[in-house]
Amino acid sequence: MSSPARFDRGHTDDLLSFLTASPSPYHAVATVAARLEKAGFRQVAEVDAWDGASGGKFVLRGGAIIAWYVPESAGPATPFRIVGAHTDSPNLRVKPMPDTGSHGWRQIAVEIYGGTLLNTWLDRDLGLSGRLTLRDGAHxxxxxxxxxxxxxxxxxxxxxxxxxxxxxxxxxxxxxxxxGIGGVREGDLIAYMAEEAGVAADDVAGWDLMVHSVEPPAYLGRDRELVAGPRLDNLLSVHAEAAALAAVASRGADLPHIPVLAAFDHEENGSQSDTGADGPLLGTVLERSVLARGGSYEDRARAFAGTVCLSSDTGHAVHPNYAERHEPGHHPMPNGGPILKVNVNQRYATDGSGRAVFAAACERAGVPWQSFVSNNAVPCGTTIGPITAARHGIATVDIGVAILSMHSARELCGADDPFLLANVLAAFLEG
Incomplete structure (x- = not known):
């Protein structure tokens, strides 16, 4: 067993910066892409022909990013090791006709996205973020x-x-x-956002905009042992996975598999989109990677059969004020290390073999870990894990970090756990 991973405050400091820079899924993938480019990865376009050259590559599509590192010795049937997450969080999103109001107040029409805790958006200072689509199709x-x-x-x-x-x-x-105050003026919001983006309002043909809390993430507590911030579910995992992939690629090891990062959009509303885990994006990218290295359908089948995915998403820490809502024998705590998420009804994809894979990665990283299972009387949530397993026939394990206030506009986690998770993910990617 390697020496235990020591808490690195620098990693969590960087997570706070990442959260601030990523108010929307589109910003999150742009931030990840910039970090991967700095680490030597290059973007490949889906409409171009791909080659089988070694090195780091990534594909961007909307609020999703798939990145992978091909070792020099990789062959057509080389399996993949995938770390998966999602970039979206529950929030309020701008409707197609946004300008509204009544009784002298100017308002913005919004639609509720995902299973958000509604009351957490009350009396909170909010900004707007997302993307504008221009008439030429650019974003x-x-x-x-x-x-x-x-x-x-x-x-x-x-x-x-x-x-x-x-x-x-x-x-x-x-x-x-x-x-604001005053009469409703049609087109006012989009004109304002176009000005903020530095484009002409007449050039804007579409938009995907959402609200976000402008209160910055911060350390919390007497000993600063907690982190309070927005979008921990699930940008905490996206950040850890990007750090792990970049670290593994930088070491240039001749790995027996191909490390992959898969961060999807739309998990919070079922993953059924072209950028969601239930869409074809991951399978298409992996298959094209096999074919680019001269592989056949048989090589693709062999590669997928040997592939393992860690689906990383936040889970529930035991709540001190509502302990009866949790399973009595499983009370994950902040800073206790990553959690292994289990549900025999396949709301999580973990089985005994997956447990062994996760435990081995934790042992290699020198990181403690915890188990999570739901109270039988409380419905269990789900993740991209079961979708990935069922859609692609890939062995998948559900893990994550224990937090409080999940789906709130502002969530809470342990300050050590992001770094511990990144260490486990790097150990898993290295094998």
Whole structure:
């Protein structure tokens, strides 16, 4: 067993910077791509012919990125080692006709994306981010990272029962942000965002915009042993995987497999899109990699049969105020190391063989780990893991980091865990 991984505050510092730079999935993949290019990876276009040359490569599509490193000795049937995650988080997204309002207030029409905790978006300073699509088909990233919007909660004087009967929010009526006073002007928001992006409003043909909290991520607690921030689910995993892949590639080892990073969009609403895990993107990229190295269908089948994927997503740390909601024998804690996620009904893809793979990676990295399973009386969530296993016939293991406040606008994790996860992922990619 290697010497234990020591906590590196620099890794978590970098995670905070990554979260700030990645208010939308499109920004997240752009940030990952820039880091991989710095590490020597090169972007390949899906519309171009691919070659079988060794080295690091990546494909970008919307809010998804697939990156891989081909060792010099890789043959057509060389299997893959995949670390998977998702780039999207639950939030509020701008509707096609965004400019609205009433009673003298200017507002922005939004649609609820994913299973967000609605109340966490109330009385919070919000920015806007995403991408604009221009008439020539080009995309322009845009981010307004200052207080621009706010969803105001009704004062307690006008809802005397809120603290006794609970907050009740109508998803259509109560979550429309305000951003000014005056009459509604059609086209106002997109004109403003076009100006922020440095393009003419008339050139904007489409948009994919969403709100984000502008409060920066930060260390929390007396001893700064916790991290509070937005989009930990699941940019924490994306950041760790990018760091692990870059580190493995930089060592230039002649690996017996091909390390892969697969970060998908749309996990929070079922993964059914061209950039989601239930789409063809991963399988197409892996198959083209096999063919580019002179492989056949038989080589592709052999490569996939030997492939293993670690699907990394956040899981639930035991909540001190709601411990009864958790499985009594499994109480993951922050800074206890990554968690192995198990569900016999295949909401997670882990089985006994997967447990052995994960345990071996943790042992090699010198990192402790924990087990997570849901309380039988509480429905279990799911991840890209079962989708990856079922769609591609790839052995898949579900892991992650234990957090609190999952799907909140602001979540909480241990400050050590991001670094520990990255060490495990690097050990797994090296084999």
């Amino acid at each position: 322009r990233l845009v981010a307004v990272d200052r207080p621009l919007l706010r969803v105001p909660q009704l004062a307690v004087h006008l809802d005397r029962s809120v603290n006794t009967d609970g907050l009740k929010l109508d998803r259509q009526r109560h979550l429309t942000p305000i951003w």
